[in-house]
Amino acid sequence: MNDDAHGAAIRVERPAKTLRELALDKVREAIVNGYFRPGDRLVERDLCAQLGVSRTIVREVLRHLESEGLVANLPNKGPIVAHLNHDEAKQIYEIRGALEGMAARLCAEQNNPAIADALDKSLEDIKSSYRDKDMAGVLAHTSSFYQTLFSMVDRHIAWGVVNLLTVRINHLRSMTIKTQNRDVQGPAQMARIVDAIRRGDGEGAYQAAMDHVAGASAIAQAVLSGHERID
Amino acid sequence: MNDDAHGAAIRVERPAKTLRELALDKVREAIVNGYFRPGDRLVERDLCAQLGVSRTIVREVLRHLESEGLVANLPNKGPIVAHLNHDEAKQIYEIRGALEGMAARLCAEQNNPAIADALDKSLEDIKSSYRDKDMAGVLAHTSSFYQTLFSMVDRHIAWGVVNLLTVRINHLRSMTIKTQNRDVQGPAQMARIVDAIRRGDGEGAYQAAMDHVAGASAIAQAVLSGHERID
DNA sequence: TACAAGATCTTGGTACGCCATAATATGGCA
DNA sequence: TGCCATATTATGGCGTACCAAGATCTTGTA
Numbered sequence: 001m002n003d004d005a006h007g008a009a010i011r012v013e014r015p016a017k018t019l020r021e022l023a024l025d026k027v028r029e030a031i032v033n034g035y036f037r038p039g040d041r042l043v044e045r046d047l048c049a050q051l052g053v054s055r056t057i058v059r060e061v062l063r064h065l066e067s068e069g070l071v072a073n074l075p076n077k078g079p080i081v082a083h084l085n086h087d088e089a090k091q092i093y094e095i096r097g098a099l100e101g102m103a104a105r106l107c108a109e110q111n112n113p114a115i116a117d118a119l120d121k122s123l124e125d126i127k128s129s130y131r132d133k134d135m136a137g138v139l140a141h142t143s144s145f146y147q148t149l150f151s152m153v154d155r156h157i158a159w160g161v162v163n164l165l166t167v168r169i170n171h172l173r174s175m176t177i178k179t180q181n182r183d184v185q186g187p188a189q190m191a192r193i194v195d196a197i198r199r200g201d202g203e204g205a206y207q208a209a210m211d212h213v214a215g216a217s218a219i220a221q222a223v224l225s226g227h228e229r230i231d
Numbered sequence: 232m233n234d235d236a237h238g239a240a241i242r243v244e245r246p247a248k249t250l251r252e253l254a255l256d257k258v259r260e261a262i263v264n265g266y267f268r269p270g271d272r273l274v275e276r277d278l279c280a281q282l283g284v285s286r287t288i289v290r291e292v293l294r295h296l297e298s299e300g301l302v303a304n305l306p307n308k309g310p311i312v313a314h315l316n317h318d319e320a321k322q323i324y325e326i327r328g329a330l331e332g333m334a335a336r337l338c339a340e341q342n343n344p345a346i347a348d349a350l351d352k353s354l355e356d357i358k359s360s361y362r363d364k365d366m367a368g369v370l371a372h373t374s375s376f377y378q379t380l381f382s383m384v385d386r387h388i389a390w391g392v393v394n395l396l397t398v399r400i401n402h403l404r405s406m407t408i409k410t411q412n413r414d415v416q417g418p419a420q421m422a423r424i425v426d427a428i429r430r431g432d433g434e435g436a437y438q439a440a441m442d443h444v445a446g447a448s449a450i451a452q453a454v455l456s457g458h459e460r461i462d
Numbered sequence: 463t464a465c466a467a468g469a470t471c472t473t474g475g476t477a478c479g480c481c482a483t484a485a486t487a488t489g490g491c492a
Numbered sequence: 493t494g495c496c497a498t499a500t501t502a503t504g505g506c507g508t509a510c511c512a513a514g515a516t517c518t519t520g521t522a
Contacts, residue, residue, distance in 0.1 A: 018474065020294075044504070054476045056287065059504090060294045063251075067298045076483060078504055091388040098329045157322040161392055249505065274472070285507045290473095307514055309473055 023051050024061045031070050031081055032170045042071065042079045069168055082168075086224050089172055092165045093217035097210045099158050100146060104205035106153040108197045115152045116198040122148055123190055130183040138177050139170075145190060149209075169220070176219040189215060254282050255292045262301050262312055263401045273302065273310045300399055313399075317455050320403055323396045324448035328441045330389050331377060335436035337384040339428045346383045347429040353379055354421055361414040369408050370401075376421060380440075400451070407450040420446060 027047070030036050047058045062079050065071040072082040107115050122145035129137030143166070150159035166173070176182060189212040196204035258278070261267050278289045293310050296302040303313040338346050353376035360368030374397070381390035397404070407413060420443040427435035 020474080043502090045502095056290070056475070056477095059287070060291055063291045063295050064298050067295050076504080087385070088388060091386055094333070094386075095330065095389050095392065098333045099326065102325070102329045154318070155322055155325075157319060157396075158326050161326065161396075165388075165392075251505080272472095276472080287506060287508095307473080 019053060020057050020060055023053050023057050024064055026051060027061055028065060028068075028070060028167065031065070032167055034171060036081045038081045038083045040081045041077075042081065044078070068164060084168060084172075086221065089169055089220055089224065090217060092169050093213055093220065095165060096162055097213035097217075099162050100149065100213060101206040101209040103146075103149045103153060103155055103158060104193050104197065104209035105202040106155070107149055108200050108202040108205040110153060111200045112152075113198065115148075116194050118148050118152065119145060119190075119194045119197065123187060123194060126190070127187050130187070135174060135177060139173060142173075142177075142186075149193075172220045172223065173216070175223045176216050179219050179223075182219065185215065186212070250284055251288050251291055254284050254288050255295055257282060258292055259296060259299075259301065259398065262296070263398055264405075265402060267312045269312045269314045271312045272308075273312065275309070299395060315399060315403075317452065320400055320451055320455065321448060323400050324444055324451065326396060327393055328444035328448075330393055331380065331444060332437040332440040334377075334380045334384060334386055334389060335424050335428065335440035336433040337386070338380055339431055339433040339436040341384060342431045343383075344429070346379075347425050349379050349383065350376060350421075350425045350428065354418060354425060357421070358418050361418070366405060366408060370404060373404075373408075373417075380424075403451045403454065404447070406454045407447050410450050410454075413450065416446065417443070 027036075027042075036042065042062060044055055044058050044062070047062075048055050051058065062071055062073075066073055066079065070082055071079050073079050107119075122141055125141040126138055126145065129135075129141055143163075146162065147159060150156065150162070177186065189208065192208040193205055193212065196202075196208050258267075258273075267273065273293060275286055275289050275293070278293075279286055282289065293302055293304075297304055297310065301313055302310050304310050338350075353372055356372040357369055357376065360366075360372055374394075377393065378390060381387065381393070408417065420439065423439040424436055424443065427433075427439050
C-alpha cells in the first residue's frame with residue numbers, strides 16, 4: 001500500500017475487477033453455498049449461458065477452481081463439483097489447527113495489547129451475530145477473527161492457505177455453528193485464545209487455538225456421520 | 232488404482248495428459264528452474280509461439296500459475312513471474328515447519344517400523360546423490376522423503392499444501408543444498424527425525440522436523456541477504 | 463526542442479469452428 | 493428376436509479471428 005505518493009491517495013478505489021474475477025466469485029459462491037452440489041457436472045456451455053460470459057472465461061474460471069480444489073476434472077467427462085469426504089474434512093481442520101495455533105502463539109509472543117483488543121472486538125461481533133441468529137455474520141466475523149490473528153503478525157501467506165482450505169469446508173462450517181451450544185462454546189474457546197495472547201502465554205494460545213479447531217472438527221465429523229454420504 | 236479388473240492390467244499407460252497440462256508443466260518448470268526470471272513479463276502471444284499452442288491454452292496456464300502464486304498479474308500490464316521477497320520466503324519455510332513437524336509427530340505416534348525404514352531409504356538416496364554431486368537428485372529425494380512422511384499417515388492435503396509452497400522457493404532450495412556443510416548437516420538433521428519416529432517420540436520428531444526446516448530457512452535468509460535483491 | 467497525434471503492443475473479452483471421444487440411439491442382418 | 497455395427501449427440505480440447513481499451517512508443521510538426 002505504498003501508493004500514497006503525490007495525490008494518489010485521492011484515487012478512486014475502482015473495482016478494477018475483470019469479468020473473469022466476477023465470474024470466478026459467482027461460481028465459487030454458487031458452489032460454496034450449495035447452489036451447485038458436490039458431484040454436479042459443470043458443463044462449460046451451460047455455465048456460459050447462466051453466467052452470460054464466453055467459454056474462454058468459463059474455462060479459466062473452472063481451471064482456477066480446480067486448482068483451489070473446489071472442482072474436480074474427470075478425464076473425458078469434464079468438470080464436476082468436488083466431493084469432500086470425511087477424511088479430507090478432518091485433514092483440513094487439522095491443518096487449520098496447526099496454522100492457527102502457530103499464529104496464536106506468535107501473537108502471544110508479541111506482547112502487544114492491541115492484538116488482544118482487536119481480537120476481542122471480532123469476538124464481540126461474533127457473539128452479537130449469534131444473538132441476532134445471523135449465521136452469515138457469525139461466519140464472516142469468525143473469519144475476521146482469524147484474519148486478525150494472522151495479519152497482526154504479518155503472516156499473509158499462512159492466512160491465504162487457511163482461507164483456501166476453508167472455502168472447501170464452508171458448508172460444514174455453516175452446519176457446525178448451528179449446533180447446539182456452539183453459540184456459547186465457540187466464543188468461549190475463542191476467548192481462551194485471546195486471554196492467553198493477552199497474558200503472553202504462547203503455548204496456551206497455541207493449545208487454545210488447537211482446541212477450538214478440534215472442537216469444530218469433532219462436530220463436523222458428527223454432522224458428517226449423520227448423513228449416509230456427504231455427496 | 233482399482234483398474235485391475237479383467238485384462239485391464241494390460242492397458243497401455245497412456246499419458247492422457249492434455250496439451251494444457253503439458254504446457255502448464257513446461258511453463259512451471261521454466262519458472263522454477265530459472266529460465267524465466269522473477270519480474271520477466273510473460274507475454275501471451277510470445278508464449279504461444281514458444282510453446283506452440285494457442286492463446287486459449289496459454290491463458291488457462293497463466294491463470295493456473297497465478298493461483299499457485301508463481302505468476303502475478305499487473306493490472307493493465309499483464310502477467311509477470313512473481314517476485315519472492317525475504318519475508319515471504321521466511322513465511323513459507325515457517326509453514327512447512329509447522330506441517331512437516333505435524334506429519335513427523337503423527338508418524339512417530341504410529342509406532343510402525345515400516346515408516347522409519349521407508350524414510351531411511353530416502354535418506355540413503357539423498358546421501359548418495361550428495362556423494363555424486365547430483366543436486367537435482369538431492370532435491371528430488373528430499374521431496375520424496377517428505378512425501379513419504381505425509382503419505383505414510385495419509386495426509387495428502389497437507390502434502391499438497393507443502394508441495395504448492397515448495398515450488399515457490401525452489402530456487403532457494405537449490406541454493407541452500409549447495410551450501411557448505413549442508414551435505415552432512417541436512418542428512419544428519421533428517422536422521423534425527425527418523426530416529427525420533429523410530430523411537431515413537433512424537434515431540435522429538437516434531438522438534439527435529441522444525442529444526443531441519445529452520446536450518447534451511449536460516450541458510451536461505453543468508454543467501455538472500457547476499458544479493459542486493461532477490462529479483 | 464517540446465508536445466500532441468497517431469501507431470503499436472498487449473491484455474480482456476467474444477464468437478465461432480473443428481476435432482476427438484464417450485455415450486446413446488438406431489437400424490440392419492443372422 | 494437378438495446382437496453387433498453404425499449414426500447421432502453431447503461435451504471437452506483446441507485453434508483462429510476479431511474487437512475494445514489501456515499503456516507505451518514514434519513521429520511529425522510548430
